Amino acid sequence: MNAFPDWQRFIVKQKRPATGCIPTGFEIILRAAGVANVDFSTFQDDFDLDQNLTPGNKGQNNFDTVARAVQAKYPHVHFQKHVFAKGAGLKKLAAVEAMILRGKPVLISLTLTPKGGWHIMPVVDATADFFAVLWSVKDDGVPDVRQLAKSDFVRIHDNFPGGDDIAILADE
Numbered sequence: 001m002n003a004f005p006d007w008q009r010f011i012v013k014q015k016r017p018a019t020g021c022i023p024t025g026f027e028i029i030l031r032a033a034g035v036a037n038v039d040f041s042t043f044q045d046d047f048d049l050d051q052n053l054t055p056g057n058k059g060q061n062n063f064d065t066v067a068r069a070v071q072a073k074y075p076h077v078h079f080q081k082h083v084f085a086k087g088a089g090l091k092k093l094a095a096v097e098a099m100i101l102r103g104k105p106v107l108i109s110l111t112l113t114p115k116g117g118w119h120i121m122p123v124v125d126a127t128a129d130f131f132a133v134l135w136s137v138k139d140d141g142v143p144d145v146r147q148l149a150k151s152d153f154v155r156i157h158d159n160f161p162g163g164d165d166i167a168i169l170a171d172e
Contacts, residue, residue, distance in 0.1 A: 003123045019053060020044050025107040085164070086164070092153075095166060105122055
């Protein structure tokens with residue numbers, strides 16, 4: 001199933017790999033949707049709320065805070081988050097698959113195990129058993145696409161803290 005048609009045309013390099021996955025993902029989705037009146041030249045700088053994060057301070061970037069910041073500057077842009085309780089990994093999987101079937105690019109939050117932390121990335125393709133996720137874009141512009149078994153997606157969601165949500169561009 002083609003999860004995100006022509007995704008290669010819309011990818012951008014994440015400016016700050018340690019903090020900027022949400023603004024980067026939002027930018028990719030907005031570009032793909034052809035949303036007008038958005039300054040993409042400063043998008044990641046404008047909406048990476050953690051770009052000046054210092055050690056010991058708690059980060060501010062999450063789907064809600066970044067979406068609110070985007071909407072404050074661009075009132076015509078609305079992102080929608082869906083949260084899934086621990087143990088509801090199959091429901092999260094079903095929601096991602098439903099977005100794919102609707103032709104909606106979707107960002108997933110995935111706990112990075114065992115080292116901890118999270119990464120937010122778009123699903124760019126899918127098969128019956130795997131998602132292909134855009135992990136990053138290398139310095140030379142080549143996308144780093146990784147295979148994520150759907151069974152691992154569910155297992156990680158159900159067994160590790162965080163990574164409980166997905167985000168899409170809301171229907172207007």
